[in-house]
Amino acid sequence: MGTQLGALAWLLVFALSIKLTIAGPADPPSFFRQSAESARKSKPNVLLLRAPSVDQDHASFQQHFQRAATLRRRVLFRRQDSSTDRPSQSSTNPNDKIQSLGLLSGAYDVPLNLSSDPTQLVFVQLDTGSSDLWITSSDCTTRQCENDRVLKFDPLRSSSLQKIEVDAGARLNLTASSFGGNATNSTSGSLSGDGFERRQSSSEGEKAEIPFSIYYDDTTFASGIVVADNISISDLSVPQQVFALINATNVTLGTQGISGVLGLGFPRGSVVSRSLLGYEAQIGSGVKTLPLMTSLLQTSGESYPLFGLYLTRTSGRATFGAVDPFILPTAQERGWVEWYDVYPFPSGDTALPANDTLNIDAQALGPYVQWVLPLRAAGIGGVPATLTRTYQQVAESPLALIDSGSSSIIGPPADVESIFAQIRNSRHVGGGRFVVPCDTTDRMYFSFGGSNLTLLPTDYIIGPDVQQPYLCFAWPAAAQPDATGVGWILGTPFLRAVYTVFSIGINDKEPPKIGFYPLRQPADTTQSSVVFAPQPTAELSSFLAQATSINSVLPNSLVSLQPASSVAYFFGNATATPSVGVTPTIVGAPSTYSAALPAGTGATTGGLPVIASSSKPLPVPSNPAATGGGHGANRAVSQREGHSMWMLTVLTVLVVVVLAIFV
Known part of the structure; x- marks a missing residue:
């Protein structure tokens, strides 16, 4: 009988060991998870990158580098850190x-x-x-x-x-x-013709x-x-x-x-x-x-027809109807926001049928298409680069799209090359991509006619090369301008360095405008030694220690940059070409609003509405993609439970068989 019970005990232990072996990987113990996390922290993140190509386009840059965005360390600056502690005098419109x-x-x-x-x-x-x-x-x-x-x-x-x-x-x-x-x-037909009436x-x-x-x-x-x-x-x-x-x-x-x-x-x-x-x-x-x-x-x-965006490396805030009280708590600081008129695009096309949307849209929807501004200047450390307009029909300055949907900064080849010429030992490595020495401390800047808005190296550096970690990929990248005349895309690396306010305009009173408030320099000074002060090496070193490494193949020789190709201007047959700053919108806010934003390039006003300082940002609900929830997680749990139930069934059968034989 002892032998029989021993055999039974052995079978039970064997069955349990099978169950534990299968369940283990699906639900590892806590010390296993901690070890894996420690290993991930000690190993540098690597972003795989295709070999440089001369025909790489805007979207390719975004696709390669966007995946690395959340892996890079958040770099905070004093102005942002202290903003939540400042007092505020603000309005209490519940619709803001x-x-x-x-x-x-x-x-x-x-x-x-x-x-x-x-x-x-x-x-x-x-x-x-x-x-x-x-x-x-x-x-x-x-x-x-x-x-x-x-x-x-x-x-x-x-x-x-x-x-x-x-x-x-x-x-x-x-x-x-x-x-x-x-x-x-x-x-x-046209907007006023028979075809439009049939619509x-x-x-x-x-x-x-x-x-x-x-x-x-x-x-x-x-x-x-x-x-x-x-x-x-x-x-x-x-x-x-x-x-x-x-x-x-x-x-x-x-x-x-x-x-x-x-x-x-x-x-x-x-x-x-x-x-x-x-x-x-x-x-x-x-x-x-x-x-x-x-x-x-x-x-x-809302108090005013505007929305604002404050973006960081880990999150952000949006406001509707008024500005952010944590960024602009006082009238003085709101008076340091510089405003710029949005660029109105031409309309009409003599080569298209009268009922084509290009020939009727501006009559009903106005001349404004995208959040585009003329870019007046750009450079490194106060040294200006040479900027060229993309088409003779466009404004004297190149056009820049302010784009929160892009994780890149992109510009025309000649302009980008001129910017990197100011960074010692930088070079083009193919496909419009540039590398700079990783210890670069010079600021990059962009200007729309007012103050110079600066980016720190931790804003424009993407990450070090895996094979040559002393060289870092950096924005901007060079790419062909758009046929509409837009040559620059200023995406989130730029937007994280400024607080941006977008006003849609007021019908027949005020054109759409964009306001910028700098986050990388004091807004109340134009002193070059302050505005273009190099970034402290300690901040840069800390950033690089956590930056995503990029697995690319850097050439051993100089690579020439392909110049911008000649593409026909999209509005070459336009029937109307409005001027910047003098054309009010016709599809903005109703004219019951009073125009409150200043006229002129880089003008300021302290009369901006601000959300009540007592207001707390509405939280972001749980996102299954970020938390690992959703139906997929539920199915995973069900599968683990299925394994457990299957092994329990096997165990029960074994026990019954043993009892039937030996008892």
Whole structure:
């Protein structure tokens, strides 16, 4: 009997050991997790980079470097650290909001609530470089949509969703690209002609939904249909706001923790707004066809039609209707914000049919397309670089897009080469990419006609090369200018060095403007020794110790930089060319607002509205992509539970067999 019991005990121990062996890797003990974390901290992060290529484009730079954004150490400066402790005298308009932002893989995101019964939460990337809102549908079946950590909008659960449909004979098809996109349709005429009047008529015949597609330079895309639903952001609601509901995409939603993109640009830059001109009678007057931010600032009763962005390496804040009280607590500091008029684009095209959107959009939506400014100067340590305008028809200075949706700084080849010529031992290594000595302490600066806005090396350095760690990749990168005349893209490396305020303008009173407040230098001085003071080596060393290493193959010889190619100007056949600063908007805030922003380049005013100092930023809800939650995590738990149940079954069978044999 002892032998029998011994055999039984041995079988029990054997079965339990099998169960523990299988369960172990799925749920490692705490000391194992700590060891892995320690190993990750001691090993430098490495970003794999393709060999340099002479034809690398804007999107390629973003794609390679964006994944490293969250791995780099946050570098705080005294002004930012102390800002939360300063007193504030501020207004108490309940419609002015301050919202915390999420950050994952270089994308700054904001939560949106869609529909009203029930409300559905999604996260969208904030993008001042585009104008359309698109959100992934639960009907999306492409591989990127199958990521369970991506929150998707379920149209079947929304009682307020409305499909946007127009006369089927128009065969309207919306395609977005770098200049806000375009649309094709079968109607003819102009804004005041017979074709446009047919758009305005309420069709009694067959209607069809409107396809939507957007394509990016890195071959990613999103496609779906145009719909409308109730949308709220930071407790501010817009009923029946138009957006694109996406059912196919290859955008890496899960990596960035987003469900789509919220374009913060102007109505004329929106393919949806431009293409639905004249169809109001068919889709219903209650549907908001302008971009979400325009609709919000027109109707929500904020103190002023503006929004502000404060971005850091780990998070950020957005404000709506007033400025951030933690950055600009006093009237004196608000008076140090310098304002610049947004560049108005030409309109019309004599070579296109009269009913093409390029020939009717500016009449209805005004001349403003993107958050673009003429860039007056740039350089290193106070030494100016040589900047050239991209086209003779454009302003004398090159044009720069202020783009929160880009994790890069990009400029025309000749301009970028002139900037790096001021950094000793810097060189071009191919594909428009430059490296600098990692111990560089010189500041880079950009100016729009007022103060010089400086970036520290910790802002413009990307990371050291793996093989030659004394050389660091740095922004800006060189790339071909856009055919619209935009030669520079100032993305988040620039935006983290300034607090930026965007005003959409007031109808017939005030043009759109951008305000900058420097975060890397005292705002109240122009003394060169202060503005261009080298960064302390201790700060730079600390940053480099945690910076992402880049695995590239640096050439052993000098690589020439390909000059900008000659591309036909997009507005070569324009019928109207407005001037900067003298053209008010016609789709901004209602004229009931009083114009409060100063006129002139780099002008200032202390009369900006500020959110109450007692206000706390609205928190970012839990994002499954960041926390590891979502249905994917639930399935993982179920799989582990399944292994446990299977082993328990095996154990039970073994016990029964042993008892049957020996007892």
